Amino acid sequence: LAMAIRELKVCLLGDTGVGKSSIVCRFVQDHFDHNISPTIGASFLTKTVPCGNELHKFLIWDTAGQERFHSLAPMYYRGSAAAVIVYDITKLDSFQTLKKWVKELKEHGPEDIVVAIAGNKNDLGDIREVPMKEAKEFAESIAAIFIETSARNAVNVEELFQRISKQIPPLENPDVESNDSFKITRQPASTARRCC
């Protein structure tokens, strides 16, 4: 039976260099689904995962972490079902930036946005600057998902998105959903994307 696909926009926030896109690339490339046509680049990636009776298709919007692009962030996080804020456990500054993002999301973000905090590069524990306890407590204080990841070693990347998936409230009315989304169909190969 066809299962409804639910598209979920996920926004990636965090300082430049903390490994935002590495996490997502790892997530998307592991267990690569050949039925899903690839995107043109790593700034926008998609991945579909099953969740209960639904399929969640993550539409992952990466943002540029540099200060000068901060003002554009609202365009990226508006309408997002979830935001993943990434910091580098070896860089205290990146954790401070994370706190700024949390604040901005609380003030200007979508109301029901699921916030996940990912401390990346936990393979570099020996030069850690952000204690896990501190980050975890901060996450709890804002009711956010917290997880330490290693994009390089593929640690906790799947888990991060699974936990997000679980926090997305299931749709109450499947009928409504069926209008919004589409049924899974086996896509003929001829529609596979060719690009320039």
Next chain:
Amino acid sequence: MIHADPDVSGSDSDEQHDDAVRNPSCGLTNSSSNFFKLIDTFASEIGELKKEMVQTSPSLDKESVDLPRLEGGVYLQPRQCVSMGGERDSGYDSLRRRMSVLERLTQTHPVWLLLGFSEEEAMRTLLKQPAGVFLVRKSTALQRKVLSVRLEGDQSETPISHFPVRERRFSFSLEGSGISFADLFHLVAFYCISRDVLPFPLKLPEAIASAKTQKELEEVAQLGAGFWDSALCSQPRSSPHPRRPLSRTLSPKRTNRNEEVEGSRQRQTATHSDSAPPTLLPHTPPPSSHGKGSYSGGPLCFVNPLFLQTHPHSWEDDPPLGSKPEKTAELKPVGSGQSDECHGDQNKLKGKSRPPPPRPPPPRSMLRRRPTPPPPGPAQATSRPKSMPEAVITRPPSSNRRPAPPRPSTGVKSSSPSKSSTSPNPRPPRPQKPDLEALRCHIALDDETIAKALSRANLPRCQPPPATEKPSEINSECPAGRERGRQRLSDMSMSTSSSDSLEYSRSPGYSLDLAPTPSQLHQDPVEDSSEDDADGEDEEDEDYGVGLEADLETRLRPVLKSRRRRVGVSLSGGSFDLPRSLKGRFSKVSGMLSSLMTPEKRTVKRIAELSRDKSSYFGSLVQDYISFVQENRSCHTSGMDFLQTVRQFMTQMKAYLCQSSELDPPIESLIPEDQIDRVLETAMHKCVLKPLKSVIEAILQDFQVSSGALQQLRENLAVAKTKRPQEMGVDGAVPPDSVAIEKIRQKFLNMRKVYSPEKKVSLLLRVCKLIYTIMQDNSGRMYGADDFLPMLTYVVAQCNMPQLDTEIQYMMELLDPSLLQGEGGYYLTSAYGAMALIKNFQEEQAARVLSSEARNTLHQWHRRRTAQRSVPSVDDFQNFLRVALQEVGSGCTAKTLQVNPYTTIEEVCSLCAYKFKIPDPENYAMFLVDEDTSQQLAPDTHPQLIKAGLHSRPLAHTFHFVYRRVSNLNLCTPAIMQNGNCLPAE
């Protein structure tokens, strides 16, 4: 066309039947083996036919061999090839013989295509019917269409069975079957002939199966769902006169193999002598002398291979391309008085009202139940707070085959009187008298201004000079211009489509020959619609004469592209002459392609045609809107404000089309449900954006210039262009060199040439892809936004194209909202962001922060765009009225006014007096002028409702609202006097 792919029939086995659907086990056989039986039969039949046919159509031979392969299943492609030659027809009863099952089904879909029917209703309806009778409805439990079929009467447990219909991307099929069809009509027609996964073939209701003329079918169709309760339906099947000669019938009595073979032989003979009708024989209820229900459990019926070829979509009115010899002698039917009976029955039924469907009543289902629409005036008066004049319209008695267009009152009804205040399109007040302003009627610019505007709008190449523009336009509104053809032509002269086409044909770089777009944008509209343009253009563009060139150009794009690549020459701006021989060759190829048009393309084409047909309600809405935009270029506060109204119009028209009965057959029967919105979106681009493209561009540019934004953007771009990549935030990745930048510039220039926002976005994606490729080629790593966005900003700066700003605006505001979250939306957002950074470049260098104003804009944009996802009701854009001023001896002047549904004639008259500068308005009045009559309209009547009423009439009518002197009776035709043209004011 049938074509078997053995891999496929098994692929459906994983599909589970829903519990809610009862599948009769009786008679179910392996569908694939059945299918191969079919194929064998076809093959032998085709062989036989070839030998037997006196005159073989070459195309037929060819097609039986060159079957298009489609992945994903056996595919029955509707063909527009051979239809029966009407001119050869010399005999009685020829009409009946020419009607195939498909044709019968198509014509009578209001009877059996009852999507709003519940299971109970289906049960109630079908129980009274013999086995095999069916209807198609939408199961609320499954959220799918199901084929509800009456089973054998003695199977009392499940008298009705429901077979779910699978809708794939481009096909319809029955659950469990490997045979797919391009649309629902082909599916049902097939199952009328072959049972495949069904226990037995479907059976058409007697009245449909035995109808001999189009007219009879029309009568049946007009009853809609009411047919099932009508006398026409319950007519005893044991008619005293056999309606069909035995020689043409596959005798239902025969059930054993030998006899079946014999029957098939017999049919071949029949086929030989008459290519059309045998297909329907097995399903036509036999005359009473033959046993009833003898098909049940019978062998698999054969499909005459000619079935699909000789019966293209009857609704397309294809000219016969070829015809086969017909021998009519032995097929003499026994005449019956049936058609007379039908008339009688139908008349009896006319007053009968049907219960409303359980689901929200779409206008068309209501219409189906109303065989003859009541006179619009009085009917509306009852449903409306304000009363309507009683005899506004004189109705000619008519029996029309087309269902009446939707009652526009539906749309009007949904707009509350306060609607105008919530109009998304508040127009800035123009200098007017205060009382006029209070009416919220805004008058259009006068024609001189229009002419000026048009000449300003960059359209000089093919637009007629303003001087000629005016009279032709007036023709459409003044009584003199009654001829439809002229009216249409003049309408087209207002449209910018022609310049569009010219522009295309002059720009070889025009790249609809794109590679398919990434999946996030639906790929097919992009690919298809370019071809679709090619296919449709022949007909569409004949109105303005330049279409052929454009059409050829479209077809030749692939060639141009490969040439361009090989030679590596930039073709921008240059004109390109194609060798004639090439053109000829390609037009032939394209002719072949057009016969392979998918239902999707045909639907888009039909909608586009409808949108130009001012006698349709949809067409008049679209054309009125287009002329309003063209005439009122300066009534918006900003470019975004303007684009929003365009987007909203398209969204509303989509909603309208979904409910409208004007699309006949309904779109659900042609397009799988999950594709409908996308197809409608493509159609709206063609109907609205294509003709308006250059006007929209001009309007956007005007705003850019007048606000000073363009100047500032130019300056900032100049500064930004001098910056090195590092200064734009690029860190590490290698930027494109000047050659690549030039390539990107070309892509951006091509983007400007297309009208579809989706195609534009697909071009933007190609640019982004190119940037990624360059970045990755030089390093091998994957780049996220940290690297990409700075690089995109750098590239945009290097391209130095101020016009890119309006392009991005166009895409952001007009792109289908459902695409905004996907890849296209992402890169569009990034492009917008890059442009915003450049716009604020100098500022940014100082403050490193975007102005709060820019931030606000972003914020508003998002709110707006997400708000639009709620579907609006159909109303706001119906509010245009074209009024002609008729002066003695000086012809007509027409203006388009914005008039809401509750504006009275009195109010419109005072508006006219003001706008036409009439010194003595007391001597003027508003008249409704049509072909025969001219009636003065009472002051308290509502012109929009009158217009809506006229549009809902079954016959297309030309009519005009004319503002003229009351005493000017010499302009009235004698008919007016008889009609008592001047309605007293109440």
